[in-house]
Amino acid sequence: MHKHNFRFEWMQLQRDRWVIILLVVFITLCFFAASNGKKKVIIRQNEIANSQSIVEEYEHNAKKIIDSLSAGLNPDVSPWTNPQRLSVVGNKGARVAAMPPAPLAFVSTGQSDLFTHAVKPTLTGDSYMLSFTEMSNPVQLLFGSFDLAFLCIYLLPLLVLGFSYNVLSSEKELGSLRLMLAQPVSIYNWLLNKILLRFFIMTGIVWVSILAAMLVNGVQLINEIGGIIQLLLLVAVYIMFWFVIALIVNVFGKSSGMNAIMIISIWVGLVLLLPAILSQSGNSIYPIPSRINMVNEMRAAQAETTAKADTILQNFYRNHPELAQTKEGENSYSYYLKFFASQDVVKEEVEPVLNEYATKLKAQQNFVLSLRFLSPSLMVQNAFNNLAGTSSHHYESYREQVVRYADTWREYFLPRMFRDEEMKTADFDNLPQFTYNYDEVKSQYSSDLLGLMLYTGLGLMLSVWAYKRYAKEILFG
């Protein structure tokens, strides 16, 4: 009997223009979305590559200058740019701390358009003051990007609903439902079969479109098989979720027209309103700690420590240690060393303010993140961002990793400066390198997928219950 159901439905659907239109529209949009995501990834890769090539060029020139200086030649180099000076290389030769895109970055822009992916912490710079803000037209950020995540979260549900809003009501309206009732089949199972078949078709179309878009954009399907399977699974469960919504609407619903309005209202509620309400109320119940207050506290801390730092090194030279001149016989970096000491004094006071802020912010973000379990689309968005490596957590971790690296960079130079050493060509190979570690971010994919499955299961149960309770009204009413 199941077989029959499937076969007849399939034949019907084949003759329906819907399937073909759906296929064409979805593939087109998929390609557009993937190319948008890819474009962002390319910009990001270029940014990193450009920064890196500047550093390489610097190191190349620096090595040449050091070579000719040690060969006793006299290249035109001022003491402020002499690469033999550790203080010069530590600042001008600062290496790039880059966050290269994860292999699936193009599926979701996430927070990646807000942050820069190549920063250069310097020897004398304050690591806690590093800016991670990417330059962009804020209008672009406001409108957002048309990527696969957007396509799946916003448009997929509508396609699903357009495909199934009238599975039961149309049979009622055509009168064929009465014929079905005369058959020895459970109407619920028959309905479920119809929905399942549509689910398989829809999922097939979506999977093929996504895979094709990936292939075109040069994703190594085999290498990224794990992430891709996770992505496809997520999308399938999300499609299932919306089919279950369609099922519920059909079970409860009356005419096809009413169903359509119901379904659109549900879509508006779940995709447009609920996420906005949740993120807004999250931020109202638990406000984001004030940045302005943080700046105030930071300034106060700076003001307090200035006097202390002054006793170590006069204020002016703290801003321009390169202008300080050393006496004969003294460590040639003595001003720098004092500078670091005074910088530490300030850092000791200022850093806690910033760390406290970061801790508070993290707690706030975790609270808002936990609210996502109330909204299927928020869970899907979060899962997408986790797969793409573009979630808030990934950028938080990037900042932390860079700050740690900045310390490593400084620690490389400090002891050498104490020993009053010079930079040699071979030393460039031993300079600290930064590699972003994606594994430091715990993926929330599984909890999002489970949450989504839970909602789907609950929806299915609701439909069974409603059917049993109201079967008569539903079928004959």
Add this chain to the structure above:
Amino acid sequence: MILRIAIKEFKELIREGRFRIMSGAIAVLLIVATVITFNYYQWVNAQHVAAKENARNVWVSQDEKNPHSAAHYGTYAFKPKYPMSLIDQGVDKYTGLSIYLEAHKRNEAQYMAAQDQTAASRFGDLTPDFILLFIIPLFIILIGFNTFTRERESGTLRLLKSQGLSSMKLALGKWLGVFLPVLLITLFMALLTLILLLGIPDFGELNIGAYGMLFVFFLIYYAVFTNITLWVSSISKKSGVALIILLAVWMVSCLGMPKVANRLAETIHPYPTQSEFLTSIHEDEKGGLDGHDPFSEQAKKLAAETLKEYGVDSVHQLPFNWDGLLMQKGEEHAAEIYFKHYESLKQINNAQSDVYRMVSVLSPYLPVRFLSMALCRTDYHAHWHFSDAAEKYRLQMMNALNMDFAENSSYGDWAWKADKSLWKEIPDFNYEPMSYASIIETNESNIMALGIWLILSSGLLFQGVRKLKVI
């Protein structure tokens, strides 16, 4: 007759459960959104006042120090929030809220709110603009999609036509029937926010003319959507088809086109990345005058010129501290470079704005969005205006500090300290926002686009109703 049709439509709507639920939901959402945003506005404003005061206090209570050290210590300029931001938050979330003003550098605004929020906030916030720009058009579609198809489906269209009613009157009556509830909701919203805004003490900044104009633009936007909705309803055979077409129209104009415009703007006129921008500034600075490098070519040239002007042979003999002047000239040179690069950034921004304007042809949402952000002073122009003002202030401040150093200290005496009174002599940063006249001027094309949408959609509707087929 027109009125009678309108009243009949309106009554029918009110009797319908779906309408009551939807309008109730919208009213609740609007109230919640307004109250939340209002609280947020007050919270931010209180902080802003405190921060501004604090920044000034920190600045004036500095100890005696070298003016250049004070310049490095710098100060913060905080971007104010204006009362009308209550209605449209615009791009505020995506621009920083304060600019650090220090020596040698023009800094970008820091602390973008979106960076502190999770990605969930990218869905949009429940603010009045979200409801006014996205939800109300959907509401129009949901109450109007079957205006004509319903009559056709139930056969009453035939009766209507047989009454000898002119299509113009029919169209207007039906139109009013859909538009009236929207008008009421919009007026309710306008009054609600106005009452809230009147209740806060610094309400003086609210310009009633601009406020009214903003709501007029929203109403035009709704009129366009009403036109389109009724037009589609008049040409569709079935209600379901009309609904699907209208939903597609809404998706394309409110969600799709802005993103497509983004892609176009980004592809045709790409913004530089942060590192590109900084690198090109450093490149330009390289060969130029560095206020801290007296041995550079440029510095030597400047020294020679200055010596000649004062008729002395060494910088020691100048009547002021040469280091100070050199620093000031270096500052001016750097400022020129920054100016040049920020100008080119502005050019790119203008070119991108043109792309958005072009895409407005396909989306009535775009011109309204830009107009409402502009009037609420939360658009990108407003941010530029603030950032330019802060830079101007920074340069004045640096000039005063450097010149004080030049005039009062002697050459080579970096240890010299200025008196505390100097900090007070530098005036506080007081920002005057862009005038409404210039806001309107920069947005003329958006107003025009909206007008064209209104005219064209009215034409379509009239045409559709004139050719209305009974079956």
